[in-house]
Amino acid sequence: MHIMEGFLPSPWWEIWILISLPFVAIGVYQLNRLVRERRETLPLLAVAGAFVFVLSSLKIPSFNGSCSHPTGTGLGGILFGPCIAAVLGLIVLVFQAVFLAHGGITTLGANVFSMGIAGPAVAYLVYKAGTRAGANTYATVFIAAALADLVTYVVTSVQLALAFPGTVGFLGAFTAFAAIFAVTQVPLAIIEGAIIMLVFKYIVQL
């Protein structure tokens, strides 16, 4: 779920950029090292980024616009580590802002944090925990994907509540934002979980 351009006031957009920056910086550092060691990392990451972009720009059935990149970049996270996933997330979000008018430039920091860092991290952790616990793989993938979506939406609500606590305070504002977005985001998370599970099943069948 993208926060659009112009929505986050100062100092919040700056703060979120400062919070995301270290992850991206470490990611770039790791990327540099990886590319020096194995040059083929770069093209593989690039097609992964393109895949995430394209999947997230397709319209999910009966919803206008989707947000399947937390899990998509989560895939990148599993393959290359969470900081590199943040780099991938950054690039995908820039393209989404410029090609699709999803998100914006000043809100990039906040969006990278919710969709490029928090979401993928949860997907990664759930997947790891699930496989370690020997749970059903498809169920694990479904939960990881759906949770990543939900976490993204919760984080976005936190970001908005921090910026606009209103007269009801942070918790009140958070409840309000979370409640209103739940209408679209909870079903979306379930559908996305199902779709990612089907994609996973497809790949496993090969």
Added chain:
Amino acid sequence: MYEVLEDFAQTNNLRETSPALKLFIGTASILLCVSSHAPFAPLLVAASMSTAVLALAKIPARFYAKLLLVPVSFAAMSIVVVLFITGGGAVLLEVPDLPLAITAGGANLALLLLARVFGGMCSLYFIALTTPMTEIFDILRKLRVPAVLIDLAMLTYRFIFILIEEAGQIYRSQVMRLGYGRFRESVRSFGMLGGALFIRTWESGEALVLAMDARCYDGRLGIAGETRQISAPALAGGLLYLSAVFAVSLSTGGLVIV
């Protein structure tokens, strides 16, 4: 729609104007929008940027109008929340039986946010519709953004268009075989599309590695583009416009930076 946004960037009437200038005007407008404390300056930005897009870049009005609708659902939902949770000032409207009320303070903030989003999105469209991504890469390189980041972005850019084309064809072929009929089938069809696309992506990635190796890939991509001269009148016009917005912003509620 995404293809078309970048397509216009490649063909619009402002194509030959210096990309650095366009990027500068666009981002400065965005910054002025988010920093303004009254809705006037952002609305002025929205009007000017829309005029530039329609009159100077000659983007079709119908297409631009459709673009403006993209952010509406997010804006509507989040601004409604702000409207109700922000207090202060006179109560303008109360919802019977519920602890919900709109106050003057809430209404003002909602209006300001609406103006900022509107101004910000119009500025973003200005950049997206007039400046090809390919030229933004050059500027980022000059701004000393780490090369590996730009290289990755450039490769991603190239493959986005290849995969969009393939995804579109897969989608079409599914529709021709009556996919996406009922809801359940839609989810199933979509899962297949994702899976098929993943396989294609994987194969493209392997082919790409091979192709780059065959061309002596040594970790370098692209060349420094030739810098296009910024024309003096364009620069003057841009600065004049930005200072006008700046003045409006200062005189109506002031400018807040951090």
Added chain:
Amino acid sequence: MTTPLLEADNIAYTYQNGPTALAGVSVRIEAGSKTALVGPNGAGKSTLLLMLNGMLRPASGVIRFDGRPLAYDNRSLRDLRRRVGFVFQNPDVQIVAPTVEADVAFGPVNLGLPPDAVRQAVRDALGYVGLRGYEKRPPHHLSGGEKKRVAIAGILAMEPAVLVFDEPTSALDPASSEEVMELLDELASGGRTVLVSTHDVELAYRWADSVVLMERGSVLARGPPEEVFSDHALLATARLKPPALLDLYNELNLRRVIDRGVPPKSVLEFTDRIERAMHGHTPAGDGGGRIYLCNADRTGGDEVRALVEHGTVDHVGAMGTRAKEFANRERILLDYTYGVIDKCILKALIGENSLIITTGGMVEHVHRRIGEYSAESGRTLAVTPVREPEEIPPPNDERIPS
């Protein structure tokens, strides 16, 4: 004039932010015809094809199916797409499921058929394209030709009345192209209407009975292929080359070496024409070679193998995927797998016997083709059907004296 099955009437279309794709195109596709849209890339062929099953809606003009203008509501479109099947140029984008079976089942499942009917449709379609046994295979490990056949099976499983192929042989090697074109012939001889788009003039020349020449969103010419492709100026406008044999024929004609008439479509006809030109007539003598014809659906492998092993026939050819499968299964070595009828006629003319293995509607086609040749050339050629087991002529040398 009968109502065509499918008709495009003065269609115009422009892509967003792009050049005009179609500028007033009218095309009539008769039921049961084999039509080729021929033109260079960018001529508007694919755009037109996408309109025929409602994937694109013309900016102006009307598409009619069975005389009725298309309706663009969801229900009508679903109905139309079931009847007008579309096979993409690139099978990779058409094959969506992780196994061959699941992919072919995609259409029937979406049609809402019950599981048994889906299974039956998949089995029939795979049998038709000669891919039974491939059910569980992942499609992306198949060869290009096999992928193409999976894509075709996926459409056939929905039992469409019209089959539309966008560049059916693109990127296929000659053997796979031949197989696909034979499949198209089988479909047409089975009563289906087949429409292809192609930039391969040779293919259209040999295959189509009606050709529409397109360039830059307009129709330059339409008619029988030998007429359309004889106009070199027209072909040059469409940035295409004339078929090699037709080019040679026209050149010989220009120098008055060969007599005017219907241009030859095959090496066989050409050879006859040149012989006639040189001797004033085709040399007499039928050569005495026999052409045996075997319907693989009705005959057992033993009888056919006997024919071959006892030297009754010198050459064996198979037409169609099922016939080739049959030969493969029965371990009958094939000498010809394309242009089979012509090759066998050529052999009969020089006194050698040959055997054609084929199936279904193609049996009729062989009789017709050889009959036509006999009538045109004035040489009598007999087709001997390979009979059921109990009726087969004694193939053993020992029995001949008896």
Added chain:
Amino acid sequence: MTTPLLEADNIAYTYQNGPTALAGVSVRIEAGSKTALVGPNGAGKSTLLLMLNGMLRPASGVIRFDGRPLAYDNRSLRDLRRRVGFVFQNPDVQIVAPTVEADVAFGPVNLGLPPDAVRQAVRDALGYVGLRGYEKRPPHHLSGGEKKRVAIAGILAMEPAVLVFDEPTSALDPASSEEVMELLDELASGGRTVLVSTHDVELAYRWADSVVLMERGSVLARGPPEEVFSDHALLATARLKPPALLDLYNELNLRRVIDRGVPPKSVLEFTDRIERAMHGHTPAGDGGGRIYLCNADRTGGDEVRALVEHGTVDHVGAMGTRAKEFANRERILLDYTYGVIDKCILKALIGENSLIITTGGMVEHVHRRIGEYSAESGRTLAVTPVREPEEIPPPNDERIPS
């Protein structure tokens, strides 16, 4: 026997959990030759090509470049790949950068050339393939033929000695195919060694001077195309069809209609052969048509346009991308854009004048080809070069009496 420039010696290779791709293949590529690897899909052509620039390492056997076995350390491989350029079948996998310019620069930049040299290399390469002015375009806005030329420019910019093309005309329409094949001819006549893999027998028959026929990882035959492709049994083994003209020739030969000899490669030669067969000799008379030859690099557009406008020539053809660009720029309408020399000879034989526009090394090629034809056919055909501005013959009707 000279050392070949590139040599594969008894190469074997098997893909991981796949079938054997190559089983003892030996191939010799002479410097300056035009070689075609011909075979169906899956014959092992691409695998072999990938070994020639070290992208794959043979399981056994040796690849030699310039007589030395390949070394597989990074430095040697880079060096090799600079000299053996590889153009992939699908330009979409080869074009990596977001603009044409950046993509063509990819090789030179990675070779470590200084910025000025890179820019020069890009300009030259784009000029060579006729895409100057396309620098800033994103590849996804190009047509298939343009993409292919960008891919070729990207390799040319590295100045390789050998150019390897995997299925150079796959999925291209005839006009784009023709342009690419002409480019290959230009490259070869410019002294480069060119190697292509293809399943298109017609293409190999017309273009190559040496053919290697492959099937199932082995070499079935090698030699001049007319020899290799005359063996129908061999071609059938490789699941390929003989070229149409060669097929017709062999059929006529079998019926003793035409005299034995070197099989004709073009419609022009074929026409002559049939005329000779019918009249015992080629008809006398040179027809009197003239062939003007213009080197577009040296002549201005005005002189050429004058020739055309004053009716001195009846037909104009251009060979090569630069010549076509020239004609386009100077608004000279072209009648022929492929098979130009043969077409002009045919016209000269029936008394019409024609003009060939070409560039660089191709000028020599035209002289040679027409000279050869004259020698073989016994008909004198003169080539009149279009001279520099001050030397051009007076084209005005008014001046003729003076």
